[in-house]
Amino acid sequence: MFPKWFDKWNRDNPRDLYGPAILVGVAGGAVVVAAGLVSFGQPFATESMQTGPRGTGMHVTRFQSAVNTPDPTIAEYFTMAAVPPLDDAERAGDVIEGAEPLLADLSVENYERLIEAMRVWTGIPDLLTPGEENYQTVVARSMIQMTQELNEGWGAHTNNNPDSGNVGVNCYTCHRGEQVPNNVWFKLGPVNANAAGWSANQNRATVQSQFTALPSDALEKYLLENNPINVHDLDARVPRDMANPATIQDTYRTYSLMNYFSNSLAVNCVFCHNSRAFYDPSQNTPQWANASLGILMVQEINNDWLVPITDVFPEHRLGPVFGDVAKVACATCHQGYQQPLEGMDMISDWPELATTGEPVYATAD
Numbered sequence: 001m002f003p004k005w006f007d008k009w010n011r012d013n014p015r016d017l018y019g020p021a022i023l024v025g026v027a028g029g030a031v032v033v034a035a036g037l038v039s040f041g042q043p044f045a046t047e048s049m050q051t052g053p054r055g056t057g058m059h060v061t062r063f064q065s066a067v068n069t070p071d072p073t074i075a076e077y078f079t080m081a082a083v084p085p086l087d088d089a090e091r092a093g094d095v096i097e098g099a100e101p102l103l104a105d106l107s108v109e110n111y112e113r114l115i116e117a118m119r120v121w122t123g124i125p126d127l128l129t130p131g132e133e134n135y136q137t138v139v140a141r142s143m144i145q146m147t148q149e150l151n152e153g154w155g156a157h158t159n160n161n162p163d164s165g166n167v168g169v170n171c172y173t174c175h176r177g178e179q180v181p182n183n184v185w186f187k188l189g190p191v192n193a194n195a196a197g198w199s200a201n202q203n204r205a206t207v208q209s210q211f212t213a214l215p216s217d218a219l220e221k222y223l224l225e226n227n228p229i230n231v232h233d234l235d236a237r238v239p240r241d242m243a244n245p246a247t248i249q250d251t252y253r254t255y256s257l258m259n260y261f262s263n264s265l266a267v268n269c270v271f272c273h274n275s276r277a278f279y280d281p282s283q284n285t286p287q288w289a290n291a292s293l294g295i296l297m298v299q300e301i302n303n304d305w306l307v308p309i310t311d312v313f314p315e316h317r318l319g320p321v322f323g324d325v326a327k328v329a330c331a332t333c334h335q336g337y338q339q340p341l342e343g344m345d346m347i348s349d350w351p352e353l354a355t356t357g358e359p360v361y362a363t364a365d
């Protein structure tokens with residue numbers, strides 16, 4: 001372990017020097033580590049966001065390194081300021097032959113600006129080519145109307161934070177430059193068709209279960225169908241009847257959904273609940289209300305906007321088991337952030353996608 005001259009010298013001078021030598025080595029090592037921490041910072045430093053009254057332990061703890069690393073898709077976002085049209089501006093419908101009827105009333109400049117953006121956002125370079133009708137044209141039409149509705153009708157979820165001003169959504173919120181957005185999901189069949197009465201959807205590594213042993217059908221039961229999520233009862237061993245229909249498996253499934261919520265937003269349970277009383281609405285945080293609206297909004301996106309256009313999609317876009325359309329859930333927009341794209345303004349430049357009526361352009365002052 002030590003050089004030969006040291007061993008020899010140590011033998012000739014019989015004294016225990018190994019102990020002190022090791023001590024000096026350890027102390028030296030500690031100094032190096034401490035110097036490293038002082039100059040480069042603590043790699044596992046955390047920061048905590050208080051979400052409830054003091055003393056209740058309601059904190060979401062996160063690594064500073066994660067908090068300080070911006071969502072990489074923000075840098076790739078394409079945007080361009082809107083052009084408030086002059087009163088006599090020519091309408092796209094009058095000038096461009098085969099202009100998309102939904103957008104025909106826009107001024108030519110804004111029409112072209114919006115089409116270009118939608119192409120970049122969805123990664124489809126020939127989307128809405130004038131006069132060309134393909135399945136993507138039909139889907140895009142539905143998507144434009146859906147996006148307008150998400151901003152106008154669901155503003156209480158998508159644009160509700162007085163501190164962050166305009167947030168809202170546009171195509172990029174889901175698509176991020178991809179034809180098929182990340183984090184879409186399909187229905188899954190049971191693992192074991194013989195396990196009657198039990199959905200047999202547990203213990204499989206799926207995105208739907210977030211790779212846990214929890215049921216994989218939570219998104220289907222709660223964000224497509226509208227089954228009751230509540231399972232809690234304050235009494236022990238409640239008999240199961242019409243008033244208390246929840247089974248143990250329903251509890252697993254609720255937990256599966258809640259785990260999915262937490263991962264989608266990169267928060268923990270106390271972001272929305274006081275974990276001493278999951279059942280008590282009066283102890284929930286304001287974010288719980290956002291999430292409740294989110295549940296209804298996602299049900300609407302799936303049932304009113306996506307399921308009806310299932311037949312429009314080519315087969316290879318549909319689900320492997322049931323041939324169902326790709327569906328949306330919290331992570332499709334949030335993608336692991338508390339606010340999608342960390343609360344970036346998706347509306348100011350794109351008033352055309354913010355309302356089902358006439359777009360409201362900011363006037364220069």
Ligand code: HEC
Nearest residue numbers: 118122136139140143144147170171174179180184317326
């Ligand atoms: C709430 C999320 C969401 C938003 C917002 C959204 N989309 Fe989509 N879009 C989807 C999903 C989910 C699909 C289905 C994916 C699939 O199977 O192709 C899809 C599919 C499409 C497709 C078909 C792609 C293909 O090749 O199959 C087009 C085109 C499209 N969207 C255009 C748009 C446009 C344009 C906008 C903005 C006006 C928009 N989308 C906004 C979720 C969204």
Ligand code: HEC
Nearest residue numbers: 229230231232258259261262268269272278279288291292
């Ligand atoms: C983003 C907000 C959010 C997060 C994070 C969240 N929840 Fe929930 N939770 C809700 C909402 C909203 C409901 C009510 C759903 C409904 O009934 O419509 C709910 C319902 C529940 C219920 C059912 C309550 C009852 O009365 O039976 C339980 C239990 C629960 N959550 C546990 C958890 C756990 C455990 C976590 C962490 C793994 C968690 N939640 C994370 C929003 C959230």
Ligand code: HEC
Nearest residue numbers: 158159160161167168287290291294295329330333338339
């Ligand atoms: C169509 C896109 C979209 C979908 C889908 C979506 N959200 Fe959101 N959500 C947003 C936007 C945009 C905001 C930011 C609003 C703001 O800051 O004004 C937001 C904000 C929130 C907030 C408040 C965050 C905060 O910092 O206070 C919660 C909680 C939330 N969403 C939960 C959910 C849950 C749970 C789901 C799934 C059931 C969901 N969201 C699905 C777009 C979406």
